[in-house]
Amino acid sequence: MVTRRDIIKTAGAGAAAAVWPTALFAKPDSEARFVLVILRGAADGLSIAAPYGDGNYPGVRGELALPSPRRADGLLKLDGMFGLHPSLAGVYEEYEKKQALIVHAIASPYRERSHFDGQDVLENGGSGAGLLRDGWLNRALAPLGNSPGNEKAIAMAINTPLVLRGENSVTSWAPSQLPDAEESTIQRLQDLYADDEFFATRLMQALKSQEIASDELSMQPTRGRSRNAEQVRNMMAATARFLSADDGPRIAVLEADGWDTHQNQGTTAGSLANRLAGLDGALTALRDGLGSTWSNTVVAVVTEFGRTVHVNGTRGTDHGTATAAILLGGAVSGGRVLADWPGLAKSDLYEGRDLMPTADTRSLFKGILADHLGVPDAMLERSIFPDSAGAKQMKDLIRA
Amino acid sequence: MKEATVIATNRFGLGARPGDFDIVDRNPQAWLLDQLQGPSRTPGDIRELPHSSTVLTDVQALRREERQRKKSPDNDNPDVTSVEKYGQVARGHFMDQVAARYRTATASDYPFYERLVHFWSNHFAISADQQPLPTITGLFENEAIRPHVAGKFADMLIAAEQHPAMILFLDNQRSIGPNSQFGKRANRRNKDRTIGLNENLAREILELHTLGVNGGYTQEDVTTFAKVITGWSIGGTNENGRFAEGEQGTFEFRESFHEPGKKTILGKSYRQREVDQGEAVLRDLAVHPSTAKFLATKLARHFVADEPPAELVGKLSATYLESDGDLSVVYQALVQADEPWREIHAKYKTPHEFVVSTFRAFNRVPDDARFIVRALELMGQTTFRPGSPEGWPDTAEQWGGADGLYKRIEWCNTVARVVGSKARPVELGDAVLGPGMSMTTRKSIARAENGVQGLTLLLASPEFQRR
Numbered sequence: 111m112v113t114r115r116d117i118i119k120t121a122g123a124g125a126a127a128a129v130w131p132t133a134l135f136a137k138p139d140s141e142a143r144f145v146l147v148i149l150r151g152a153a154d155g156l157s158i159a160a161p162y163g164d165g166n167y168p169g170v171r172g173e174l175a176l177p178s179p180r181r182a183d184g185l186l187k188l189d190g191m192f193g194l195h196p197s198l199a200g201v202y203e204e205y206e207k208k209q210a211l212i213v214h215a216i217a218s219p220y221r222e223r224s225h226f227d228g229q230d231v232l233e234n235g236g237s238g239a240g241l242l243r244d245g246w247l248n249r250a251l252a253p254l255g256n257s258p259g260n261e262k263a264i265a266m267a268i269n270t271p272l273v274l275r276g277e278n279s280v281t282s283w284a285p286s287q288l289p290d291a292e293e294s295t296i297q298r299l300q301d302l303y304a305d306d307e308f309f310a311t312r313l314m315q316a317l318k319s320q321e322i323a324s325d326e327l328s329m330q331p332t333r334g335r336s337r338n339a340e341q342v343r344n345m346m347a348a349t350a351r352f353l354s355a356d357d358g359p360r361i362a363v364l365e366a367d368g369w370d371t372h373q374n375q376g377t378t379a380g381s382l383a384n385r386l387a388g389l390d391g392a393l394t395a396l397r398d399g400l401g402s403t404w405s406n407t408v409v410a411v412v413t414e415f416g417r418t419v420h421v422n423g424t425r426g427t428d429h430g431t432a433t434a435a436i437l438l439g440g441a442v443s444g445g446r447v448l449a450d451w452p453g454l455a456k457s458d459l460y461e462g463r464d465l466m467p468t469a470d471t472r473s474l475f476k477g478i479l480a481d482h483l484g485v486p487d488a489m490l491e492r493s494i495f496p497d498s499a500g501a502k503q504m505k506d507l508i509r510a
Numbered sequence: 511m512k513e514a515t516v517i518a519t520n521r522f523g524l525g526a527r528p529g530d531f532d533i534v535d536r537n538p539q540a541w542l543l544d545q546l547q548g549p550s551r552t553p554g555d556i557r558e559l560p561h562s563s564t565v566l567t568d569v570q571a572l573r574r575e576e577r578q579r580k581k582s583p584d585n586d587n588p589d590v591t592s593v594e595k596y597g598q599v600a601r602g603h604f605m606d607q608v609a610a611r612y613r614t615a616t617a618s619d620y621p622f623y624e625r626l627v628h629f630w631s632n633h634f635a636i637s638a639d640q641q642p643l644p645t646i647t648g649l650f651e652n653e654a655i656r657p658h659v660a661g662k663f664a665d666m667l668i669a670a671e672q673h674p675a676m677i678l679f680l681d682n683q684r685s686i687g688p689n690s691q692f693g694k695r696a697n698r699r700n701k702d703r704t705i706g707l708n709e710n711l712a713r714e715i716l717e718l719h720t721l722g723v724n725g726g727y728t729q730e731d732v733t734t735f736a737k738v739i740t741g742w743s744i745g746g747t748n749e750n751g752r753f754a755e756g757e758q759g760t761f762e763f764r765e766s767f768h769e770p771g772k773k774t775i776l777g778k779s780y781r782q783r784e785v786d787q788g789e790a791v792l793r794d795l796a797v798h799p800s801t802a803k804f805l806a807t808k809l810a811r812h813f814v815a816d817e818p819p820a821e822l823v824g825k826l827s828a829t830y831l832e833s834d835g836d837l838s839v840v841y842q843a844l845v846q847a848d849e850p851w852r853e854i855h856a857k858y859k860t861p862h863e864f865v866v867s868t869f870r871a872f873n874r875v876p877d878d879a880r881f882i883v884r885a886l887e888l889m890g891q892t893t894f895r896p897g898s899p900e901g902w903p904d905t906a907e908q909w910g911g912a913d914g915l916y917k918r919i920e921w922c923n924t925v926a927r928v929v930g931s932k933a934r935p936v937e938l939g940d941a942v943l944g945p946g947m948s949m950t951t952r953k954s955i956a957r958a959e960n961g962v963q964g965l966t967l968l969l970a971s972p973e974f975q976r977r
Contacts, residue, residue: 150898151898222723222729223713223729223732224713224717224723225898225900226717226718226723226898226900227723239723240724243907265911265913267890267911267913268888268889268890268911268913268914268917269890269908269909269911269913269914270910270911270912275907275908281912281913282911282912282913282914283912283913284890284913284917286888286916286917286920287884287888288888288917288920288921288923288924289920289923289924290920290923291919291920291922291923291966292923292963294959294963295923295963295966295967296919298954298958298963298967299919299966299967299970301954302950302951302954302967302970302971302972303972305950306972308858308906308910308972309915309972309975311912312910312911312912312914312915312916313912313915313916313919315912316912316913316915316916317916319912319913319916320916367897367898372681372708372710373681373684373708422706422707422708423684423685423686423693423705423706423707423708424681424684424685424708426708428708428709428710429709429713461729
């Protein structure tokens with residue numbers, strides 16, 4: 111009897127051998143795991159890690175200012191300047207173990223305020239919106255021994271986000287509630303798709319993902335995009351499973367939306383606090399699910415841009431510029447906040463309204479790709495992040 | 511049979527029903543253009559839906575009831591019935607609207623017109639994520655979009671921006687001019703809390719509905735435009751029991767929220783007063799060259815190819831400007847151009863298009879709308895919930911994930927089981943793909959173990975997954 115496993119093997123073998131000259135590059139550390147979490151909607155960096163030590167903070171943030179670490183329900187103290195949002199208790203645990211760090215006043219090179227263009231730049235890795243049609247993380251797969259049938263990266267989503275789209279083959283997975291088609295139907299579909307590369311490749315990838323995901327994970331309910339805390343947590347648990355599988359992917363991308371807090375953003379409680387708590391629970395689930403693999407893992411949590419420093423007319427914040435990024439995992443050299451702090455006085459703000467960017471998301475990504483995944487510098491500067499000479503690679507993010 | 515027949519039916523229309531090809535084949539272009547008049551009456555399923563003002567009035571009353579209950583002294587005896595009642599009522603409206611949308615799309619003899627309704631409602635996308643939006647998003651499509659799809663773009667633009675669903679979705683009912691009567695009073699009274707502008711609607715109108723993101727506007731244009739449309743609100747009492755003026759649940763211009771004075775946008779000054787000022791700006795935006803190019807590109811991408819031919823975009827854009835944004839003139843130029851007819855199966859269907867074309871192939875819609883909602887959710891295109899005002903994407907690159915295809919296959923198999931083994935998949939393939947069906951697909955279906963498998967193979971075939 112032909113099992114689904116056999117079908118995958120046959121389908122993968124020929125295609126995989128033919129396509130990629132994987133031997134051209136130095137062999138990367140095959141044990142390194144990387145998870146990119148994209149918070150869509152522009153998460154408020156001044157709430158993720160609040161600069162309570164900046165004398166202007168309480169004044170400019172008004173009713174959205176978070177209470178100081180001295181208060182019982184206040185910020186979780188990172189250092190004399192910054193405090194982590196109290197909903198991020200799991201991240202704080204890692205911070206205390208020196209396995210998490212915050213990069214503050216960070217932004218992509220994008221300087222307008224459209225979500226869609228902002229996400230485009232964050233994900234395409236170029237210097238502007240629409241300049242590149244594929245994603246930086248896809249381009250970074252070339253030296254990692256990636257090939258059709260042996261995909262190194264997975265989108266934990268029904269639809270692959272831009273950051274993973276491009277020439278290099280990637281896979282995707284999301285839970286389902288429908289019964290599988292019969293083996294013989296799948297086999298016939300593989301024959302039917304043989305002449306059509308678009309369909310043939312995707313079916314092969316999907317079948318491999320089905321192998322790794324257990325039925326139990328597959329039956330979890332889902333929505334088109336992960337919104338509530340439980341869904342994000344379940345997706346993270348599934349991510350851990352994919353990243354732990356013997357011949358599974360080593361890189362995963364997850365998305366969470368609902369960060370566009372134009373109104374009633376809240377402080378230690380409220381809509382943003384709930385979102386952050388959901389994120390925190392998901393990150394903790396990933397850590398627990400990875401077990402000992404956590405020590406080889408880096409998770410980067412980023413968003414397209416930040417929000418206005420001042421509160422708007424509806425107790426929320428509008429689209430801004432610089433924000434905060436979270437880096438965590440056993441491979442992270444953490445326990446610190448990286449920030450060339452620009453200040454919050456009116457004259458310090460970008461266009462008089464936003465946190466001024468002093469760090470570039472591309473610098474962060476370069477540092478991770480180089481020191482964690484072993485991507486050669488020349489590729490980082492040329493093809494993965496073109497026109498990024500101004501965004502110097504961040505050093506020492508990863509534990510030596 | 512002409513290849514153009516397949517393109518007209520499956521790419522411009524919503525997919526063939528058995529028998530459709532015979533009618534379309536006489537003259538595919540004429541078949542499309544004749545539809546632009548639209549049906550003489552609004553389709554029955556849609557006519558039966560209540561108006562959004564009625565729905566909003568009802569659901570807001572329920573929400574007020576709930577708020578009152580929360581405030582009342584004996585709420586330590588929680589009575590959950592009002593929450594349950596609200597949920598039931600809201601779900602009922604949502605499902606009725608989904609059912610009407612898919613029934614209409616399946617049964618329509620004007621599938622090109624119906625496709626245009628879906629196209630424009632996605633252009634003016636509202637995501638029904640928060641209450642009360644799920645109760646009126648389908649109504650938005652029928653009230654603000656449907657009447658204008660073959661008319662002037664300016665009329666659709668104004669209808670969309672003034673619809674309560676859009677105002678609620680992009681927070682404009684909360685945007686208050688800092689120098690308006692209400693803004694000045696509130697800020698005098700409470701110095702800690704600033705009452706003021708919310709830029710959301712203004713920004714998305716410029717970026718997504720008219721000029722496009724590189725259309726030549728600045729942050730200052732956004733802020734000024736936000737001031738222009740302060741006061742664009744919804745009439746009647748809100749869920750907090752405030753603001754009584756105006757007719758409940760309909761567009762209301764609240765003078766007391768409106769930032770007074772003349773304003774300059776894109777270098778032009780607007781001296782109109784009250785609601786006229788915003789409408790004047792919208793009418794200018796509607797016929798701006800950037801808008802023409804943005805809309806022409808989206809139309810060409812939808813009807814021709816993911817990479818729309820530049821020459822065609824130029825032609826459609828010029829036609830748009832010459833006709834003052836008359837959409838039916840633009841569609842005519844599109845249908846009569848060469849580009850759409852050069853390649854069959856040029857587009858990968860979105861899950862929505864795939865589901866609708868499947869329903870049409872069987873001439874059958876599930877009785878229970880929950881089945882439709884779940885299917886689309888599973889394939890990544892939850893009905894009325896694109897998640898952002900940008901709407902759903904329109905390229906194979908964005909829909910072509912491995913998991914997305916696998917979910918489609920699972921659904922094909924599920925549908926095939928429901929439809930049953932009596933189906934004749936080869937005949938059905940001929941009836942809905944015509945000369946578009948490849949020999950490989952034909953053979954594969956013919957050799958299937960049984961009818962259910964044959965149907966699965968037909969629906970999952972590359973030809974049926976494309977349009």
